[in-house]
Amino acid sequence: MTETVDQRLRSAWTPASAEAAALPPHAVRWLTRRLGPLEPGAPVAPDTAFAVPDSRLPDAARTALADVVGASYLRLGPAERLGRAGGLSYVDLLRRRYPGVLPVPDAVVSPADPGEVQRVLDVCVAHGVGVVPFGGGTSVVGGVAALRGECEAVVTLDLERLDRLVSVDPVSRLAVFEAGVRGPDAERMLAAHGLTLGHVPQSFERATLGGFAATRSAGQASSGYGRFEDMVQGVHLATPAGSWRLGVAPASAAGPDLRALALGSEGTLGVLTEVTVRVRPLPTRERYEGVVLDGFQRATDAVRLLAQHGLLADVTRISDESETAVSLALKGGFTTAALRRYLAARGVREPCLLILGWHGRAPQRRRARALLRAAGAVSLGRAAGQAWRHGRFHGPRQRDALLDLGVCVETLETATHWSRLGELYEAVSTALRDSLGDPVVMCHVSHAYETGASLYFTVLTPRDPHDPFGQWERAKRAAGDAITEGGLGTITHHHAVGTDHAPYLRSEIGDVGVAVLAAAKRATDPTGVLNPGKLGL
Numbered sequence: 001m002t003e004t005v006d007q008r009l010r011s012a013w014t015p016a017s018a019e020a021a022a023l024p025p026h027a028v029r030w031l032t033r034r035l036g037p038l039e040p041g042a043p044v045a046p047d048t049a050f051a052v053p054d055s056r057l058p059d060a061a062r063t064a065l066a067d068v069v070g071a072s073y074l075r076l077g078p079a080e081r082l083g084r085a086g087g088l089s090y091v092d093l094l095r096r097r098y099p100g101v102l103p104v105p106d107a108v109v110s111p112a113d114p115g116e117v118q119r120v121l122d123v124c125v126a127h128g129v130g131v132v133p134f135g136g137g138t139s140v141v142g143g144v145a146a147l148r149g150e151c152e153a154v155v156t157l158d159l160e161r162l163d164r165l166v167s168v169d170p171v172s173r174l175a176v177f178e179a180g181v182r183g184p185d186a187e188r189m190l191a192a193h194g195l196t197l198g199h200v201p202q203s204f205e206r207a208t209l210g211g212f213a214a215t216r217s218a219g220q221a222s223s224g225y226g227r228f229e230d231m232v233q234g235v236h237l238a239t240p241a242g243s244w245r246l247g248v249a250p251a252s253a254a255g256p257d258l259r260a261l262a263l264g265s266e267g268t269l270g271v272l273t274e275v276t277v278r279v280r281p282l283p284t285r286e287r288y289e290g291v292v293l294d295g296f297q298r299a300t301d302a303v304r305l306l307a308q309h310g311l312l313a314d315v316t317r318i319s320d321e322s323e324t325a326v327s328l329a330l331k332g333g334f335t336t337a338a339l340r341r342y343l344a345a346r347g348v349r350e351p352c353l354l355i356l357g358w359h360g361r362a363p364q365r366r367r368a369r370a371l372l373r374a375a376g377a378v379s380l381g382r383a384a385g386q387a388w389r390h391g392r393f394h395g396p397r398q399r400d401a402l403l404d405l406g407v408c409v410e411t412l413e414t415a416t417h418w419s420r421l422g423e424l425y426e427a428v429s430t431a432l433r434d435s436l437g438d439p440v441v442m443c444h445v446s447h448a449y450e451t452g453a454s455l456y457f458t459v460l461t462p463r464d465p466h467d468p469f470g471q472w473e474r475a476k477r478a479a480g481d482a483i484t485e486g487g488l489g490t491i492t493h494h495h496a497v498g499t500d501h502a503p504y505l506r507s508e509i510g511d512v513g514v515a516v517l518a519a520a521k522r523a524t525d526p527t528g529v530l531n532p533g534k535l536g537l
């Protein structure tokens with residue numbers, strides 16, 4: 001526990017990233033030109049601006065929890081509790097700037113190992129105390145909000161001390177990790193064995209393997225390495241009904257795949273304490289490059305062909321015209337103007353940037369290039385790919401700087417089948433534009449499959465200083481309605497459900513689906529202490 005969560009949430013994204021968190025002057029100029037007058041203000045409020053209620057954790061539960069984890073790992077101080085009162089969505093960040101009532105836990109408890117996690121749960125069940133599992137706290141859907149549900153008190157169960165690589169089986173290419181291991185640490189530990197996991201979401205620097213599994217995360221290299229759920233071979237959960245281990249073989253026909261029930265359960269069915277993942281040899285060569293296609297429809301068609309011919313690069317990410325224009329504008333200067341002329345001369349009127357990151361796989365790369373050439377792609381070479389790679393984690397770090405400027409900045413994501421992708425793209429873009437006036441709406445496809453793809457939208461608009469929460473809530477609702485209307489797409493491709501998407505879950509999985517989840521919950525958590533209110537449970 002070298003840094004408090006409070007620091008983690010409010011200062012730069014990682015201690016080393018303060019520089020990358022600032023917006024360069026030309027970016028600020030572009031924003032004010034494009035968005036119009038902004039009203040900077042509403043800085044992050046100090047702790048003293050928040051009313052932190054006294055802990056309601058009963059004395060008997062306090063004593064029992066301290067017996068399990070040791071007194072120093074049961075924290076009741078306001079700063080520690082406030083630091084875990086939410087995740088990192090735009091609304092979470094706003095709450096730190098417009099102080100109101102936050103869902104503050106009654107205590108933070110940090111067990112040392114899977115055995116202690118089980119004993120913490122046993123204590124919480126015995127005393128009717130709610131338990132919110134907390135990995136990196138990067139949820140953007142309200143997943144770590146310390147809601148009480150029917151419980152008298154609620155504790156946040158921080159998995160930070162479950163930070164070990166338990167074992168590596170290089171023959172089977174498997175590694176067992178404790179659930180609190182963060183992305184960079186997992187890669188560092190595997191690299192010592194010449195291995196990699198290859199799971200690199202934009203929240204990589206902070207998020208944990210348990211969090212990835214609990215939310216069915218998808219990383220930037222999902223086209224090559226798969227979604228996190230594809231990597232998970234086994235899980236160990238602590239549940240109020242007892243310890244639960246799943247996954248003894250690479251494949252099985254022993255009834256429904258219960259691993260799949262644990263993955264995406266968002267802390268409502270149990271606490272993941274260990275995750276067994278498939279690992280791969282570290283690539284000996286990586287090559288990132290950029291190409292440009294004319295128009296989003298043509299660009300997504302090209303990515304569909306790559307997917308359907310098994311030629312997706314490990315990282316395959318195509319930006320629409322708007323996202324491409326913004327990234328070019330933010331580079332600024334002569335290069336951009338020259339590039340536009342170069343592309344126009346080659347018949348590209350609406351440039352859409354496609355980034356391809358290859359981890360080895362030279363034969364596929366050659367075939368993919370031929371396919372893209374036939375689709376009219378213009379190569380920008382390696383510099384464009386390297387530039388994207390260099391800045392791949394800058395977005396999260398710059399959100400606070402944008403908020404300081406008075407910008408409303410948020411993302412949302414969905415997915416559908418190829419035949420409906422254009423319709424979904426138009427529906428969500430229109431919903432966001434109609435509800436926000438004249439925002440910048442950008443989109444990219446970064447997860448493609450044989451049958452369809454995800455769409456990831458980013459919105460920038462001047463923040464309404466009088467109603468900052470309502471402004472985004474209306475836009476998000478409009479987008480959610482557009483997505484779910486007629487089953488056009490999924491309410492979430494990888495951000496999960498939490499509280500924010502819970503109202504839409506029934507429309508996606510149906511009444512029977514909701515009943516199945518509730519029944520699973522009754523089986524593993526009969527008294528309902530686990531993560532109240534998430535997944536609508």
Ligand SMILES: Cc1cc2nc3c(=O)[nH]c(=O)nc-3n(C[C@H](O)[C@H](O)[C@H](O)COP(=O)(O)OP(=O)(O)OC[C@H]3O[C@@H](n4cnc5c(N)ncnc54)[C@H](O)[C@@H]3O)c2cc1C
Nearest residue numbers: 135136137138139143201202203208210211217218267272
């Ligand atoms: C800037 C930014 C960028 C992001 N980019 C991506 C991206 O590229 N891809 C992507 O998939 N997601 C992304 N996310 C969303 C988020 O990072 C993921 O959902 C991630 O998987 C959460 O991991 P975490 O360890 O932070 O989990 P937390 O936020 O701590 O928890 C998420 C949920 O899982 C539960 N949980 C956590 N650990 C456990 C456990 N051990 N057992 C049971 N339940 C648990 C929590 O209770 C909560 O409901 C991004 C978020 C931010 C803020």
